[in-house]
Amino acid sequence: MSRIIIGGGPAGLRAAAAAQDATLFDPTETLGGLTHPELPEDRGVADPAGAPDIAAVYGEAPAIPAERLTMALRCNGVTVALPMRRRQLASLLPKDALVPAVVEMARVRARARMHDLMGGGQERRTVAHWGDHLFGQVLYDQVYNAYIRQRYGDPEQLNVSVARVHHGVPAPSSWVGLGHTPAEGLAALRRKIPTVHQGVRLEAIEVRGGKVDALRTAEGRVELNGELWYAGPLESLGGLLGDALPTGPRWQLQRLRGRHRVSVAMRRVGAGDELPAELHIADPAPFFRLSRPELLFDDVELAGVVVADLSFSADDPRAALSDAPLAALVADAVRSLGLPELDPSTARVRRLAHYDPEWIGPWHPNHLALALALSAMGVHLVGRLATHRFVDAGQELQYMAALQKRPAELRELSRTLLDPPVTLNDQDVSLTRFVER
DSSP: OOEEEEOSSHHHHHHHHHSSSEEEEEOSSSGGGOSSTTSOSTTSEEOGGGHHHHHHHHSOOOEEEGGGSOEEEEETTEEEEESOOHHHHHHTSOHHHHHHHHHHHHHHHHHHHHHHHHOOOOOOOBHHHHHHHHHOHHHIIIIIHHHHHHHTOOTTTBBTHHHHHHHHSOOOSEEEESSSSHHHHHHHHHHTOSEEEETOOEEEEEEETTEEEEEEETTEEEEOOSOEEEOSOHHHHHHHHGGGSOHHHHHHHTTOEEEEEEEEEEEEOSOOOOOOSEEEEOSSOSOSEEEOGGGTOOOGGGTTEEEEEEEEOTTSGGGGOOHHHHHHHHHHHHHHTTOOOEEEEEEEEEEEEEEEEEOBSSHHHHHHHHHHHHHHHTEEEOHHHHHTSOOOHHHHHHHHHHHHHOGGGHHHHIIIIISOOOOOOGGGOOTTTOOOO
16 A cells, blocks of 8 residues: 555645655545635745755745745734834833833843853743743733734743744745745645545544554545554544553643634725735734735735734634634724725635644653654654644655654654754843744
């Protein structure tokens, strides 16, 4: 039997396209869950370090100069270009918060420097601890808190690694696209996969003698060769393996959760302030980012389109909203922020289940232990969903290629290809960039 890939999103498509002679079992009703193939997945761009791997499966990885991916931040009703100048940071704060924020930040920074010299201090375990200890509570609450909640989850629960990836991993000087246009890239991916079983209801992964033996679906049983490549959500894996999954890995799996990603695209109507390619929203809003893909891709389907990106947990009330109410919610929020009006009647909504990993507590050792246990059973975790990392398409493909050649080196490959090189000491972090990745 050819290499079997279990998908569940665009990561499954990439994994199957990168594997040789692969058969993809995709439980989503649309290919990779990508309704509206003309819309980019996430930002639609990747680090140029992965350009050869991207071009091999997407047909093309066109260079996109960094100046085209213009970014800005909306905070307290004020929009500033990123990276901002230090004096612009003051413009984001209400007048009555400016002096307390400056005094408190000077105090916490001086205290942290003293701890560096003399030892001691407090361990930063959560994003909330990190922000309070680096910037002070006033500045953190005013500029950072709402954004982190909208994009990653509850700062009181999130591991500090979220903040360090957000600020400590520098953005590349240029980018590459996933194909000439999103639709062309998706079509190229599909051509690379010999066999796709789409909309398949998966029932179980059977294990015999400690190794995966067969995949059972509603249509029948598929024999395996003792190896399975899993690119779906971790939330589904425990149910598929059932009692074959030992107690330890099952415990670890239950502590690894994902957040749904929803993109709502609408056409802009009327005049208003010009939007950059990415506008990050630090004001309370249902979305964390508005983007204009037409600035990156030469595609008439994207002309005048603004995409709002939402990330939320499965139990969030927004998860139950149908397309029309969700589009109305986004359009109303955009209007309340004083941004250019969007037309809900033109909405195109894409939902990707468990797309964003939720880094709660000691997620990293839990995931590594789980991945090692599953690998011993012949189940290899690949793609953004299953590897539980904030990686782009190029990193997914690089990891998939390396893992096919050296599956026994899982621990080292995870360290070198999935875990980003955080280059900044916490004390060197500045809010002037606000977001790097």
